[in-house]
Amino acid sequence: MKQIVFISGKGGTGKSTLVSSLSILVKSKLIADCDVDAPNMHILLKGEVLKKADYYGAKEAVIDSELCVKCGICKETCRFDSINDEFEIKPMKCEGCGACVIACPQNAIHLEEVKTGEVYTSKTSRGTFSHALLDIGAEGSGRLVTEVRKNVSTCIKDEEWVLIDGSPGIGCVVIASITGADAVVVVSEPTKSGQSDLERVLGVAKHFGTPAFVCINKYDLNSEVTSQIEDFCEKEGVKVVGKIPFDPDVVKALREFKTPVEAGNEAVTNEIKSIWEKVSESVMNSES
Amino acid sequence: MKIAVLSGKGGTGKTTVSGSLALSVPNCQYLDCDVEEPNGSIFLKPDIKKSSPVNVLVPEVDASKCNQCGKCAEACQFNAIAVVKGKVLIFPQICHHCGACVLACPNGAIKEVERSIGVVESDENETFLQGKLNVSEPISIPILIQLKDRIKGDKNVIIDCPPGASCTVVESIEGCDYCVLVTEPTPFGLHDLKIAVQLVRKMQIPFGIVLNKASQDSTIIHEFCETEGIDLLLEVPFSQEIAENYSKGVLPAESSEQWKDRFKTVYEKIERGAKK
Numbered sequence: 163m164k165q166i167v168f169i170s171g172k173g174g175t176g177k178s179t180l181v182s183s184l185s186i187l188v189k190s191k192l193i194a195d196c197d198v199d200a201p202n203m204h205i206l207l208k209g210e211v212l213k214k215a216d217y218y219g220a221k222e223a224v225i226d227s228e229l230c231v232k233c234g235i236c237k238e239t240c241r242f243d244s245i246n247d248e249f250e251i252k253p254m255k256c257e258g259c260g261a262c263v264i265a266c267p268q269n270a271i272h273l274e275e276v277k278t279g280e281v282y283t284s285k286t287s288r289g290t291f292s293h294a295l296l297d298i299g300a301e302g303s304g305r306l307v308t309e310v311r312k313n314v315s316t317c318i319k320d321e322e323w324v325l326i327d328g329s330p331g332i333g334c335v336v337i338a339s340i341t342g343a344d345a346v347v348v349v350s351e352p353t354k355s356g357q358s359d360l361e362r363v364l365g366v367a368k369h370f371g372t373p374a375f376v377c378i379n380k381y382d383l384n385s386e387v388t389s390q391i392e393d394f395c396e397k398e399g400v401k402v403v404g405k406i407p408f409d410p411d412v413v414k415a416l417r418e419f420k421t422p423v424e425a426g427n428e429a430v431t432n433e434i435k436s437i438w439e440k441v442s443e444s445v446m447n448s449e450s
Numbered sequence: 451m452k453i454a455v456l457s458g459k460g461g462t463g464k465t466t467v468s469g470s471l472a473l474s475v476p477n478c479q480y481l482d483c484d485v486e487e488p489n490g491s492i493f494l495k496p497d498i499k500k501s502s503p504v505n506v507l508v509p510e511v512d513a514s515k516c517n518q519c520g521k522c523a524e525a526c527q528f529n530a531i532a533v534v535k536g537k538v539l540i541f542p543q544i545c546h547h548c549g550a551c552v553l554a555c556p557n558g559a560i561k562e563v564e565r566s567i568g569v570v571e572s573d574e575n576e577t578f579l580q581g582k583l584n585v586s587e588p589i590s591i592p593i594l595i596q597l598k599d600r601i602k603g604d605k606n607v608i609i610d611c612p613p614g615a616s617c618t619v620v621e622s623i624e625g626c627d628y629c630v631l632v633t634e635p636t637p638f639g640l641h642d643l644k645i646a647v648q649l650v651r652k653m654q655i656p657f658g659i660v661l662n663k664a665s666q667d668s669t670i671i672h673e674f675c676e677t678e679g680i681d682l683l684l685e686v687p688f689s690q691e692i693a694e695n696y697s698k699g700v701l702p703a704e705s706s707e708q709w710k711d712r713f714k715t716v717y718e719k720i721e722r723g724a725k726k
Binding site: 170172173175197221257258273334359370416 | 458459460461462465486487489492493525527528546547548549550553554583585586587588589590612613614615616617618619620634635636637638641642645648649652653667668693694696697698699
């Protein structure tokens with residue numbers, strides 16, 4: 163079983179569209195959505211939730227007002243400004259580090275586990291699908307991503323691939339999504355911002371030693387930036403595995419919850435097939 | 451007045467809107483809080499003159515005082531310390547800089563040392579500020595805190611937020627007078643917009659919506675705004691010209707006076723909305 167993660171640096175470049183298209187084209191696979199604070203894959207996969215579990219991915223300090231003598235030591239200790247003047251924990255500010263617990267001379271503070279989201283296993287016509295939703299404004303999105311990936315690995319029977327939809331950015335969520343994966347495919351777009359974001363996210367893949375491929379979506383929107391991206395990739399030794407043309411029909415189909423594959427968009431579908439051939443072959447060959 | 455621009459879904463046009471506001475609003479200070487992938491400078495083209503590192507405190511163990519008791523590893527809630535075969539291992543990248551290990555050590559063997567995780571950069575007058583997280587670093591909150599510390603009270607502040615709705619967005623919008631939620635007329639845009647709406651309502655910040663890439667084919671965002679009683683501040687139509695300009699790093703408010711005026715009107719609506 164091989165895990166391929168689709169990331170982009172910049173948001174909105176077409177990760178979920180590509181992954182949900184591949185979820186039709188690739189035969190033996192499981193699917194996971196690691197964009198836990200703005201997940202979108204479930205909208206296209208239309209699955210049925212088989213299993214739902216609360217996830218406790220953070221802790222929060224609780225002050226026992228009976229024991230508290232309001233000495234103020236906890237407030238001085240806390241580096242996250244999470245204790246108010248009434249010696250209550252401010253919502254959404256506590257990191258759950260426990261420094262105040264150690265510092266309190268009255269033993270009036272303890273940590274409690276906090277629910278930070280929900281993890282789902284869904285049945286879809288395209289295979290088992292693991293996804294999650296972070297509670298509004300919750301801490302610990304990286305841990306929830308790790309939980310989604312753990313969840314998907316418990317579902318594996320004899321599938322060859324796990325297709326993972328990642329999130330934008332380069333921080334903890336992205337790092338949690340790509341750690342230990344067999345390859346990342348960076349979905350880019352030929353804009354100045356897309357280019358800058360691609361370069362940074364490729365740096366992350368390189369740092370963690372994950373083989374990377376690049377695909378340029380809407381490549382004909384700006385041919386100059388497209389060729390700059392190609393030059394950069396060549397210099398970095400990263401293979402550009404495909405260039406998908408801009409087509410307003412793709413967006414139109416998505417509005418009706420259809421991937422370009424389902425909408426019968428041949429040009430885009432063929433390019434996606436070719437991207438997958440190159441990525442899958444390369445990942446399989448690197449094994450031997 | 452402090453205005454934050456967020457979206458839930460990435461790529462809907464946060465930087466297009468926040469950058470255009472920065473070009474249209476008088477006496478303005480712009481903060482790029484999308485420190486993982488900052489893009490504001492591509493469009494606003496500031497003359498970056500100042501750069502200061504963002505340092506955090508991480509533990510360092512004095513081996514001569516340490517007896518490998520393991521209390522530090524036990525205290526650390528983030529698994530950033532492990533005691534393996536009589537040695538204390540520290541993983542500085544996942545450290546949350548809380549100081550709990552220092553408090554927990556019975557031998558006074560842990561001190562804290564500075565470590566850089568990124569930079570805050572600005573032009574001479576600090577009308578443009580951006581944070582940049584170093585590549586391969588996971589935690590960006592300390593950069594956001596430093597960025598927001600540089601806010602000038604007498605300015606109109608525009609904050610370009612990171613995508614999503616997690617702790618980094620909470621940190622970015624905290625203390626703002628108004629939030630602009632940017633969305634697009636797709637089922638994904640709407641789904642993530644609803645998450646963003648829940649967040650700003652939870653934080654009790656007045657807000658309105660800008661619909662980007664608007665199309666006559668879709669009314670889902672209009673319907674949502676109507677049902678929920680939310681102000682629709684502006685519609686930016688889907689246009690090849692705007693998309694091509696964007697790809698080159700040119701904003702609508704930079705390329706036309708008409709768009710500048712439209713964003714000025716948005717600002718007036720925001721002023722009224724923040725007072726409600």
